[in-house]
Amino acid sequence: MTGPRLLISGNFHWNAGFSHTVAGYVRAAREAGCEVRISGPLSRMDGEVPRLLPVEPDIGWGTHLVVMFEARQFLTPEQIELAGTFPRSRRLVVDFDLHGADEQPELGVDGTAGRYTAESWRTLYGALSDLVLQPRISGAMPPGVEFFQCYGMPETVRHPSELGPERDYGVQYIGSNWWRWKPLTALVEAAATLDPVPRFRVCGRFWDGGAVSPGFEDATTSVPGWLAERGVEVCPPVPFGQVIPEMGRSLISPILVRPLVAGTSLLTPRMFETLASGSLPVLSADAEFLAAVYGDESEHLLLGADPAATLDRLVTDFERHARIVGRIQDRVRARYSYPQVLRNLLAFFG
Structure with a gap:
């Protein structure tokens, strides 16, 4: 061509x-x-x-x-x-x-x-x-x-209503532990207060309290056995090309951002992959800046001061939140499709 x-x-x-x-x-x-x-x-x-x-x-x-x-x-x-x-x-x-x-x-x-x-x-x-x-x-x-913007909305977008409320997992995080231990464990503790307690899974490196990244011990630290004791399944990284389908196996997927991302309002690929997966994304206070991408309706996805109440609301009122996420998907896809992102990149060459 x-x-x-x-x-x-x-x-x-x-x-x-x-x-x-x-x-x-x-x-x-x-x-x-x-x-x-x-x-x-x-x-x-x-x-x-x-x-x-x-x-x-x-x-x-x-x-x-x-x-x-x-x-x-x-x-x-x-x-x-x-x-x-x-x-x-x-x-x-x-x-x-x-x-x-x-x-x-x-x-x-x-x-x-x-x-x-x-x-x-x-x-x-x-x-x-x-x-x-x-x-x-x-x-x-x-x-x-x-x-x-660097990152784009993946072409394979699953609407939450298409996947329905019955999933293999209630809450799941896919990604490595890089300054994410505290927000992840806070979410585990919030989910533990729900009735019934949702099935929780974490996929990625540095979550099981074993190996850490040399030179970055503080960033990749975790407590041995803590997740397993609370019923959280810890699995290896998801194979290439399967991240979005694996995310879709969970009703709720948190977006957990590292200090650099929170402090500078950086975009990351996970912000788009999570939205595309058909899981309901939930945003910690550190990720509230995503309203600039997701739009005003992202306020319904904020964990807020009472994360347990937010998780419960998403579970019990799934259809309403599925429609909200579907509308966000449509808006983000129109602006951030990968062909559009690539055209924007080429435009810098003049």
Whole structure:
């Protein structure tokens, strides 16, 4: 086909939301009038990614380059030099975690600089492109930085009423424990007060009190046996491409945000995947900024000061809340479909 050939450079892992996002770009490419592949020479990836996503070994295939940074700095000096073979006007940087923010939020070890300082990130970004894109939906953007939503509404959207109120689980969270232990356990305790107590499941890494992420022990800490003692099922990460159907097996799915996301109003892929799944999303106080995306009706999904009462209301008045979530789905899909997100990305190239 004719049209831009977009190469994506990134640090890919099969069970990371970032990889699922790029998969959305790949699927939407034809409708958006372009092609999308992962750049093999300019990326890091685990052994599963080449089986799941198209990896292009020849950088000459691409007409445009998008370098995406989530978490660590992965490029070697040789890769940075290789990226420079693309005309500067055809290179963009996407800064998912605000690494290059001028003012670092006071978020402890969940801040944006890490060992690679904010100044180092800005120097790197300046070497790669004149424009940096960030998915921050509030706050002033510094010079050379613009808002880009990055994530889209998956094409497979299940209406809550279509799935009905009878699910395998009453409450479920899919995702790793990264500063999410306290909000997750608070939700478990709230659910335990309901009658009957809903079946609760957690899928992801660092939830069982065993292994932690080296160097990030505080972020991935959990209490051994705590979840099991309260009847919570703890399962491994969900396989690639199955996150949304697995979410739909639960009546209620919380959106739990890490301090960085809460403090800077960052969008994440889970905010769209949860909504698309047909589960009823519930929002903690830290995620109330999502009203800017979900709309005013998201107030019905806030956990609020009495999470147990909110969970009970969603369970007992399922049909009303299913209609509310369905309307939110329609609005978000119109604005944030992946073909539209990809068109918006291409527009930055001029």
